[in-house]
Amino acid sequence: MARARLKKLERSRALRGKTVLVTRARKQAKEFLRLLQAKGAKVVEVPLIEIGPPPSQKKIKSALLHIANFDWLILTSVNGVEAMFEGMRKLRIPVSRLRGLRMAAIGPATRAAIEKKGLRVTVTPKEYVAEAVVKALRARIRDQRVLLLRAAVARDVIPRELRKAGADVTVVAAYETKVPAGAQKRLRALLGKQPPEVITFTSSSTVHNFARLAGTHLYSGALDGTAFASIGPVTSDTLREHGLHAEIEAREYNVAGLARAVESWARKKKS
Numbered sequence: 001m002a003r004a005r006l007k008k009l010e011r012s013r014a015l016r017g018k019t020v021l022v023t024r025a026r027k028q029a030k031e032f033l034r035l036l037q038a039k040g041a042k043v044v045e046v047p048l049i050e051i052g053p054p055p056s057q058k059k060i061k062s063a064l065l066h067i068a069n070f071d072w073l074i075l076t077s078v079n080g081v082e083a084m085f086e087g088m089r090k091l092r093i094p095v096s097r098l099r100g101l102r103m104a105a106i107g108p109a110t111r112a113a114i115e116k117k118g119l120r121v122t123v124t125p126k127e128y129v130a131e132a133v134v135k136a137l138r139a140r141i142r143d144q145r146v147l148l149l150r151a152a153v154a155r156d157v158i159p160r161e162l163r164k165a166g167a168d169v170t171v172v173a174a175y176e177t178k179v180p181a182g183a184q185k186r187l188r189a190l191l192g193k194q195p196p197e198v199i200t201f202t203s204s205s206t207v208h209n210f211a212r213l214a215g216t217h218l219y220s221g222a223l224d225g226t227a228f229a230s231i232g233p234v235t236s237d238t239l240r241e242h243g244l245h246a247e248i249e250a251r252e253y254n255v256a257g258l259a260r261a262v263e264s265w266a267r268k269k270k271s
Contacts, residue, residue, distance in 0.1 A: 013040030014266045019196040023048040023206040024255075025177075028078070032202070035259035039266075044196060046187050048209040050180045051079050054152050054173035060087055063147055063172045068097055070170070071144040074133065074158065076106045080149045081113040083174035095119065106133055109254060128253040129234055130157035134165075142166035152176035153205075155234075177205045184213040191217040198248070198262055200229045202255065204238040211242040219243070227265060231258045 020041040022029055029045060036043050054060060064087050067073070075081050088095070095117050103121045105111035107128030111121045123140075125132035134157060145168045148158055152173035159169045190196070191214060201207050211218060228246050230236040232253035236246035248265045250257035 013038075014263045014270070016040030018042065018198060018266055019044060019194075020262065021046060021190070021196040021199040023200060023210060024202045025049050025051055026180075027051065028202075032200075032255040032259065035256060036262070039259065039263050041198075041262075044190060046183060046190060047180050048183055048187070048206045048213065049177040049203070051175050052178050053083075054176050056173075057087075059172045060084075060149070060174055061091065063149070063170065064088055064091055064093055067093070067147065068100060069145065070101055070147040072104065072137070072141060072146040072167075073098070073101045074104045074106075074137075074146060074148045075110055075114065076130070076133070076148070076150045076154070076158070078109050078113045079151070080174045081110060084149055085117065087174075104133060104137060106130075107254060129232065130155055133158055134161040137162060137167075138165045144168070146170065147172065149174040151205075155204075177203075179209050179213070183209070184215075187213050188215055188217060191222060195223050195226050197225070198227050198229050198265075199223075200231075200258060200262065201235050201239065201246075202231045202258065204235055207235060207238040207242065207244075211244075229258060229262050229265070231255070 015036065018041050020036050021044050022032060023046060024032055026045065026047045029047065033043050098119055103114060103119065104123040105114055105121045108124065111124045114121050123136045125136045141162055143166055146162060148169060148171045150171065150173065153176065159171050162169050217223060227248055228239055228244055229248035230239060230246035231250050233249065236249050239246050248261050250261045
């Protein structure tokens with residue numbers, strides 16, 4: 001029994017001795033850090049994005065004040081949900097104003113953030129990517145007024161494809177991502193000293209900023225022994241755009257799935 005428990009413990013701490021770099025926004029990284037540390041990883045945080053208000057507040061204020069005029073509301077991240085409710089609070093718009101809308105959430109975390117406010121989510125696709133949102137909505141939104149709240153810079157898959165399907169789509173930036181102060185200095189110091197075994201990416205923004213901030217470390221061979229870990233296929237595609245390869249890709253496109261993928265990679269390395 002003792003030997004079996006020991007083996008189980010060793011399996012559960014497959015990342016023991018591995019340094020894992022987390023590039024996720026600090027505000028959102030807590031759960032991911034906990035999952036990696038529970039598996040034995042030494043976690044280093046260098047946030048490569050931070051969430052801030054959009055360049056202009058005018059469009060989101062207008063959209064929120066007239067939100068009852070829409071048939072559908074699409075939210076593609078927890079950040080968008082939080083920005084929406086914060087905007088409603090400042091404008092003193094009651095949550096009840098949203099009850100007449102049908103809502104689509106890109107994944108379970110986004111859905112949960114909406115449901116915490118007592119609202120019902122009509123559609124959550126099985127895969128947490130824009131293409132899956134389009135597939136789930138395409139047959140339901142002809143002649144419908146759709147409000148899409150998202151990051152200031154994002155892929156145009158959802159609005160483009162839903163417009164083709166006959167929807168009247170309004171796209172509003174609810175927030176934008178920026179590079180945190182001091183991120184470049186911290187990242188280059190880490191990569192120049194002792195690169196981690198794994199660098200994790202939870203969005204395309206983290207990849208773009210990594211490629212921009214890493215400097216000569218990126219293609220000098222300094223990272224030849226480092227595995228890049230991606231939260232899903234879209235982020236993996238972004239890595240490829242920069243000439244990088246996602247050795248690790250999550251099957252479930254969330255931080256729990258990414259932590260499991262990193263753990264699985266570590267076990268294979270040991271076997």
